[in-house]
Amino acid sequence: MGSLLSGLLRPAPKLWILSLAGLISLALWLAGCGEAPPAPEASTRAAQTVQATLAPTPTPLPPTAAPTPHVGVVEAGSAIPTGFNPLLPDNAPSQRVTDNLFDSLLRVNAQSAVLEPALASQWTLSTEGVTVTFRLRDDVLWHDGQPFTADDVVYTFDAIRDPKLGSPFQANLAGVARFYAPDRQSFVVALTYPDCSALYAIGQVPILPRHLLAGKDSPAEGFNTTNPVGTGPFKFKAKLPGGEVHLERNERYFAGAPQFPEWTYRPISETQQLVRDLETGAVDLAPVPRETIGAFSAGSPVSVTAYLQPEYYAVILNTAYPPLADVKTRQALAEAIDRSRLVQEVLQGHGRVIESSWLPGHWASSGPAASLEYNPDAARRLFSEAGWEDQNKDGLLDKKGVPLEISLSVNVENPLRKGAALAVQHDWITNGVSAEVHFVNFPSLVEKLFAHKFQAAIFSWPVHPDPDQSQIWASGEAEKYVGFNFGSYSNPSVDDALARGLAAAGCDGPARAKAYQQAVAALAQDRPYIFLFVPEAFLAANRQLAGVQPGPYADLSWNIPQWRWPR
Numbered sequence: 001m002g003s004l005l006s007g008l009l010r011p012a013p014k015l016w017i018l019s020l021a022g023l024i025s026l027a028l029w030l031a032g033c034g035e036a037p038p039a040p041e042a043s044t045r046a047a048q049t050v051q052a053t054l055a056p057t058p059t060p061l062p063p064t065a066a067p068t069p070h071v072g073v074v075e076a077g078s079a080i081p082t083g084f085n086p087l088l089p090d091n092a093p094s095q096r097v098t099d100n101l102f103d104s105l106l107r108v109n110a111q112s113a114v115l116e117p118a119l120a121s122q123w124t125l126s127t128e129g130v131t132v133t134f135r136l137r138d139d140v141l142w143h144d145g146q147p148f149t150a151d152d153v154v155y156t157f158d159a160i161r162d163p164k165l166g167s168p169f170q171a172n173l174a175g176v177a178r179f180y181a182p183d184r185q186s187f188v189v190a191l192t193y194p195d196c197s198a199l200y201a202i203g204q205v206p207i208l209p210r211h212l213l214a215g216k217d218s219p220a221e222g223f224n225t226t227n228p229v230g231t232g233p234f235k236f237k238a239k240l241p242g243g244e245v246h247l248e249r250n251e252r253y254f255a256g257a258p259q260f261p262e263w264t265y266r267p268i269s270e271t272q273q274l275v276r277d278l279e280t281g282a283v284d285l286a287p288v289p290r291e292t293i294g295a296f297s298a299g300s301p302v303s304v305t306a307y308l309q310p311e312y313y314a315v316i317l318n319t320a321y322p323p324l325a326d327v328k329t330r331q332a333l334a335e336a337i338d339r340s341r342l343v344q345e346v347l348q349g350h351g352r353v354i355e356s357s358w359l360p361g362h363w364a365s366s367g368p369a370a371s372l373e374y375n376p377d378a379a380r381r382l383f384s385e386a387g388w389e390d391q392n393k394d395g396l397l398d399k400k401g402v403p404l405e406i407s408l409s410v411n412v413e414n415p416l417r418k419g420a421a422l423a424v425q426h427d428w429i430t431n432g433v434s435a436e437v438h439f440v441n442f443p444s445l446v447e448k449l450f451a452h453k454f455q456a457a458i459f460s461w462p463v464h465p466d467p468d469q470s471q472i473w474a475s476g477e478a479e480k481y482v483g484f485n486f487g488s489y490s491n492p493s494v495d496d497a498l499a500r501g502l503a504a505a506g507c508d509g510p511a512r513a514k515a516y517q518q519a520v521a522a523l524a525q526d527r528p529y530i531f532l533f534v535p536e537a538f539l540a541a542n543r544q545l546a547g548v549q550p551g552p553y554a555d556l557s558w559n560i561p562q563w564r565w566p567r
Contacts, residue, residue: 070565072262076286080243080267084228086206087167099557102230106203110551113465129194134187140254143235150181155210172201194503200466243267259564278302285541303543306536310463310552315530320488321455330527332382336431338374346419351533356520364467364513397432405434410458411442421458449486465553470498489528
């Protein structure tokens with residue numbers, strides 16, 4: 001079982017190219033010991049999924065003091081940052097700090113997943129698609145005043161590949177054959193094969209200062225807790241004994257200095273204290289679970305923003321199981337689920353029904369490929385076309401006397417998946433399917449999925465900014481105990497679309513989008529998964545703080561130079 005788990009969490013050069021704490025993210029999501037967390041405390045660059053353990057919904061508290069004047073921005077989280085080496089994430093709060101201290105070659109728009117310039121002002125791909133050339137900005141300074149050059153990038157990539165460091169970012173370089181700096185402002189990466197997803201993987205690696213670390217045994221030496229130096233919008237100022245971290249504005253930040261002088265991370269583990277501090281202005285913003293949405297007093301200065309989490313939930317159908325090998329049966333099962341009711345009951349309405357694993361708002365998404373409405377009439381028609389009828393009038397469908405029976409597996413540790421499983425079971429039974437929920441522990445579920453020894457399963461996958469999802473849908477990924485195509489799904493049209501999206505000439509955005517939209521249309525027809533929903537995350541913030549734009553594809557600080565208080 002240990003080898004199975006390590007296989008499931010192994011970094012691969014396509015779908016699982018995650019920056020920094022991606023492996024941590026995937027482990028927590030797959031283990032699923034609770035529903036997904038508020039994402040602002042966790043960078044999507046790392047797609048982090050650390051869930052704060054909070055008390056039940058507190059009674060709304062009136063403000064107890066006059067609001068604190070706004071000078072800097074105070075962000076609260078549930079835990080204490082431990083280290084500040086961006087290549088060695090210790091926890092989500094540590095990453096929130098390093099998000100503001102360090103830059104990468106490219107950044108990702110949190111709401112659309114579009115790649116944007118950062119330390120690299122532009123990037124080009126060779127005709128054959130295996131060489132990426134980054135042109136670096138020539139106006140970037142490290143916090144200590146030293147110039148940023150391509151030597152820093154080479155040093156960082158070398159450090160990531162050093163087994164003594166053991167950085168999770170090794171996954172980001174899995175498809176890289178070599179890299180080098182032809183001059184001080186250029187960085188070239190040669191890939192082992194055409195792979196447009198590598199742009200996201202390479203582009204999101206945080207860069208370390210060579211002049212401070214070269215010659216040491218490891219980039220971690222002397223860099224984890226004391227005076228980390230980056231190129232980011234803020235500079236390290238102090239870490240207080242209680243875990244509070246203070247950063248000061250980088251006046252020479254190449255993308256424009258932030259519009260407030262200081263950013264502070266403050267650990268607050270008690271829910272009512274967090275609500276009180278938000279209302280009095282002692283804290284300016286914080287991720288909050290949905291249970292606290294109603295905790296703010298009438299006329300509160302706090303607004304709560306809901307946005308999609310980087311995670312989707314679905315029913316995986318094993319197309320090798322004889323009844324589910326029939327596409328009309330799979331289509332009927334999809335139509336037989338009232339997903340809107342499911343979102344209301346399981347998420348109290350705080351989620352979005354989806355028809356694809358490419359989320360709405362992503363640059364490669366074209367919107368729903370099929371109806372999102374519950375349609376029991378269509379379900380009955382499709383079941384009938386597939387040969388399923390209630391011949392003995394017992395309320396359950398059968399074919400030649402054999403009932404349509406489906407076992408729905410779900411891991412018992414995850415209450416959100418359990419709730420979804422019970423809701424799906426209810427709808428299937430209502431529509432004549434003999435459905436049984438099979439509760440198992442997480443290792444057992446992993447065993448079932450990798451061995452393809454299941455009929456249907458409730459599962460959730462993280463969503464990444466690059467649209468490549470080859471490891472889920474490609475027929476070549478259906479090998480038992482190896483691939484992530486657990487349902488043995490195969491469609492040459494989808495294989496072709498995924499290949500074209502991954503190797504589009506010049507990684508042209510419209511060409512890639514067209515390819516993935518073809519895959520979306522085919523999946524909507526074939527129904528190897530029944531897509532259920534994406535939960536919402538929540539960010540509580542002072543109403544006067546403008547410019548904060550959370551989204552599922554990047555960390556909360558992706559546009560922090562645009563945050564501002566009213567003048």
